[in-house]
Amino acid sequence: MASAGRAGVGTNQEDIRRHNLGTVLGHVHRSERLSRAELTARMGLNRSTIAGLVTELESLGLAEQAKPSGARIGAGRPSVDVKARSGAYVLAVDLRVDGLTVARVGLGGIIQSRATGPVPQGHDPHAITDSVLDLMRLVVKDVEPGSALVGVGVGVPGIIRAEDGLVRLAPNLSWRDVPFAQILGERLGSIGMPVLGNDADLGALAEHLRGAGVGVEDLVYLSGEVGVGAGVIVSGHKLEGAGGYAGEIGHMPFLPDGKLCHCGAHGCWETEIGAEAIALAIGCPAERVGALGEFLEGVHEASPDLRQVGRHLGRGIAGIVNMLNPRVIVLGGYLRSLSPLVQEDVDQEIAVHALTASHELVRVTLPGLGGDSVLHGAAELAFEPLLADPVGRLATACRDAEAALAV
Amino acid sequence: MASAGRAGVGTNQEDIRRHNLGTVLGHVHRSERLSRAELTARMGLNRSTIAGLVTELESLGLAEQAKPSGARIGAGRPSVDVKARSGAYVLAVDLRVDGLTVARVGLGGIIQSRATGPVPQGHDPHAITDSVLDLMRLVVKDVEPGSALVGVGVGVPGIIRAEDGLVRLAPNLSWRDVPFAQILGERLGSIGMPVLGNDADLGALAEHLRGAGVGVEDLVYLSGEVGVGAGVIVSGHKLEGAGGYAGEIGHMPFLPDGKLCHCGAHGCWETEIGAEAIALAIGCPAERVGALGEFLEGVHEASPDLRQVGRHLGRGIAGIVNMLNPRVIVLGGYLRSLSPLVQEDVDQEIAVHALTASHELVRVTLPGLGGDSVLHGAAELAFEPLLADPVGRLATACRDAEAALAV
The missing domain is CATH 3.30.420.40 (ATPase, nucleotide binding domain)
Structure with missing residues (x-):
């Protein structure tokens, strides 16, 4: 509070400039190509300030300015395009x-x-x-x-x-x-x-910034690997919980006397929809679970056992819909390969178990960023x-x- | 943007004053008794502004100033106390x-x-x-x-x-x-x-403001009535979801072939821990479920059936702990009367099914505001x-x- 006058002011201005520089870089980083006019509008700063910041980013090797693209903003000169550089x-x-x-x-x-x-x-x-x-x-x-x-x-x-x-x-x-x-x-x-x-x-973050959930404020990314986890974005922010541990949806109790889970409990959701359950359902040998993705690529019709996995997947997704009321649920990991095979079963279970008000707002989708x-x-x-x-x-x-x- | 100069400024100042008046009232409303000095410190406004705002609240019949209480702030005169009035x-x-x-x-x-x-x-x-x-x-x-x-x-x-x-x-x-x-x-x-x-x-809101969760940023209020719902506060804000429908924890899929739920699905959590399940376990006749609270007051030892309800409660709470990583879980409604009877079973199931990192951060408690x-x-x-x-x-x-x- 009582820092020396001039130095204090100088530091603050420098802080603001550094912060603005980062914000400009953030916009450039998240857009494929952006005009200086768009940057000016998004940041609410004047044109010369933006031009100065972009020039500084250019000198740092972080951005480059390119010939105007076709689109014009307003009636004036076309604005200069800015894009990220690989510095x-x-x-x-x-x-x-x-x-x-x-x-x-x-x-x-x-x-x-x-x-x-x-x-x-x-x-x-x-x-x-x-x-x-x-x-x-x-x-x-x-x-x-x-x-x-x-x-x-x-x-x-x-x-x-x-x-x-x-x-x-x-x-x-x-x-x-x-x-x-x-x-x-x-x-x-x-x-x-x-x-x-x-x-x-991280899956949720990436799908929110550049994938299937751009512009979506309430998103769940389901990571189906050997285990199953969820990344949850709520009102545009990551759901953290008291210690940052929220999202362990794979360990929702699912079957009272279900299989032993790696966490030590019985009947966690991931014991029914994780890689081992899928492998068992498609006859992939235990020692080849590591190549489950390839195995799944080769499956073109779901066996009754695999459809059962699909029903468990749908029923659990319905629980997420009821609990979190998300706009988008992204199926990542093995669920990418699994879900097209059992889509009907998944959809049917969601329809049965999800409450209408929340069900009608949700879209279940594959990742925009693939694997x-x-x-x-x-x-x-x-x-x-x-x-x-x-x-x-x-x-x-x-x-x-x-x-x-x-x- | 282009409102007339003077009127514009006048309106803004008036807006700010009204906003500050509301903020002071909010502090007074949420504290039993507060000194003007504390108000000054919390709001970062000067003493005369606070005095003026408090006087205005007094003239509106919303607050009253009282003789200083014992505690002094600093070395000066004791500050005047402010408390809500019933205007x-x-x-x-x-x-x-x-x-x-x-x-x-x-x-x-x-x-x-x-x-x-x-x-x-x-x-x-x-x-x-x-x-x-x-x-x-x-x-x-x-x-x-x-x-x-x-x-x-x-x-x-x-x-x-x-x-x-x-x-x-x-x-x-x-x-x-x-x-x-x-x-x-x-x-x-x-x-x-x-x-x-x-x-x-609403239970979550009240427990957060005046009950067992004052100062807690991550809280779940479990409402155990005929149905079971959750109010969730995450990083200090209500968990809304895309349509404001989040928190329907009673409709988490819990038993694959469980009882028919009022929502139309089978095996929702509330079919195992809601009022009807409790009534069945303690032999309360169906037509008297409305007086279940009184019935529960008369139970002093848990039957095996009631202990089973307790285990289901604990297992579901573990799922909440894993999914949301809250700091506090408040057991409201019938769960207030139920949980002391089956506490051991509840705690044991939580210990088995909750992941350690999240488990060690959570406190499961009765409401600070009773019923x-x-x-x-x-x-x-x-x-x-x-x-x-x-x-x-x-x-x-x-x-x-x-x-x-x-x-």
């Missing part, structure tokens, strides 16, 4: 029980390079870290020289403590209180600490510090990831 | 399937008078309206002359469309798309239209226009409710 990128990691994907993602959410590999058996966090680093080395090859690595985001199928990236529980990895952010961060060295997010939360929702969400998480303060983040960014990862 | 009141209605309560509630959430009666058989909305009006006539007798009736709030066990108070569905009243706000509003005449809210939402949570919530809903603009609301308030209700 900054992040590394996004999608850690699934059955596979590992790492991508180099540029501003604008562009996947520049990707690599996938198996998850080491036993799910040892150090062994997984080794694999993540191997994949990272692959995707940072051929990065534009001098381009800034501004963050690492990791999607994990578990419950994450936000402040330090401790994985409280990832039942299907058999992890309890594993400090994965710290383990990976130690190996990343000068690249800095990674940010971890729950896979379903990459979680990966894109991890990238968005990693981009957040850059969008909060582009100049500050760039100042400490890693400019030679290949060297940093060679250690 | 304005609301009528709050708690419409349950098994009974009707109407209360006259003054500022500060003080129940000045209450009356209860049965709900007409058949649940005809016009007949219920007649009963509501009869009870209202009882509670407005002996109201302080000139005191302003500033709103009517009604808690309904159903799904309400916020904009017009249409009851989309109240399964246990057999109501579908009943325009109850309009039906009641026509009879209220000069008193004005009532505001309807879902009973569980009046919904009634208080209905009153809070009715007070909202007064707290938004005290002068404007008082200008059109009904000053003689007895006469208005005599029509």
Whole structure:
């Protein structure tokens, strides 16, 4: 409150400018192409201020101005177009029980390079870290020289403590209180600490920003992997809960004397619709559950057992509709391949169990980002510090990831 | 944007003053007693502005200033205390399937008078309206002359469309798309239209403002009546959903081939823990479910059947913990009487089915407002226009409710 006058004012103005710079970058990052006139309108700042901010982003290598596109705003000169440039990128990691994907993602959410590999058996966090680093080395090859690595985001199928990236529980990895952010961060060295997010939360974030839920304020992303989780967006904000652990829909009690779940309880919803249940229903051998996606691609007609899985899926979705009254439910992970096969059963169960008022408002849909929702969400998480303060983040960014990862 | 200069400025200042007046009144309304110094600190306005606002509230009959209480703020003179006065009141209605309560509630959430009666058989909305009006006539007798009736709030066990108070569905009243706000509003005449809210939402609101959840940002109020619903507060805000229908936890699928629910589906949670299930477990005859509360008071040891209801309650609560990660879960309605009888079973099921990270953050508790949570919530809903603009609301308030209700 009692900071020295001039310095105080100077800092505040500089703070505002940095904040505005980040906001402009955010708009550019989330739109494929945007005119300076649109930016001016969205931000409520005057044209010369916007022109100055865009020029600064250009000099930072984060944006470029292009010839006007066809559309004109009003009667005047056509406005200059602004789009993201690849002067900054992040590394996004999608850690699934059955596979590992790492991508180099540029501003604008562009996947520049990707690599996938198996998850080491036993799910040892150090062994997984080794694999993540191997994949990272692959995707940072051929990065534009001098381009800034501004963050690492990791999607994990578990419950994450936000402040330090401790994985409280990832039942299907058999992890309890594993400090994965710290383990990976130690190996990343000068690249800095990674940010971890729950896979379903990241799927929801990405589908909300660039997928099937753009402009939708109430959205549920159902992540159907070995386990089943939900990322929930409510009135435009992530549903966090008291500790950030909300959304563990896979562990809703579903069958009183159902199968044993990896969490230790019996009859959780995911024991009836998760990968193991699907595998059993289509005769995929247990040791090949990791390739369940491929197996499902080869199924063209649902067996009675698979239709039963579909009915369980629909009945659970109806519960989500009744509880959360969302506008959109996105079926991610294996549910993408499963749902077209059993759509009739799913729809019928939803119709029976969902209350009309909520049912008539909801749309159940496939992800707009295909199988990459979680990966894109991890990238968005990693981009957040850059969008909060582009100049500050760039100042400490890693400019030679290949060297940093060679250690 | 282009309003005339002076008038524009004048209006804005007046708007700000009215808004501040409402904010002061809100603080006074929510605290039993508050010093002017505390008000000054909470609102960040200067002392003379606060003194002026309090004096205006006093002249409106909404607040009174009292001798300083013992506690001093700082070293100066003790600050003057401010508390609510009964110059304005609301009528709050708690419409349950098994009974009707109407209360006259003054500022500060003080129940000045209450009356209860049965709900007409058949649940005809016009007949219920007649009963509501009869009870209202009882509670407005002996109201302080000139005191302003500033709103009517009604808690309904159903799904309400916020904009017009249409009851989309109240399964246990057999109501579908009943325009109850309009039906009641026509009879209220000069008193004005009532505001309807879902009973569980109102319970959550009241427990958050004055009950077991004061200061808690993530709270679930479970309303156990004939049906079971949840009012959910997330990060301090009501969980609405796309149409305001969120929280229908009673219709979570719970037993695949369970009993037929009033909603038309089978196996909803409320068929296992609602009033009918409890009545069956304690041998309360079906025709006396309306007096289930009294029956439960007479039970001192849980039968095996009742313990089974307790296990179902605990298992469902675990699902809520996993899905929403709340800090507090308040057990309202019949669950107040039930839960002490079966606490061990409830706790055990929660421990088995709730994920540790979320379980260790949650507290399951009885309502701070006893059986009046919904009634208080209905009153809070009715007070909202007064707290938004005290002068404007008082200008059109009904000053003689007895006469208005005599029509």
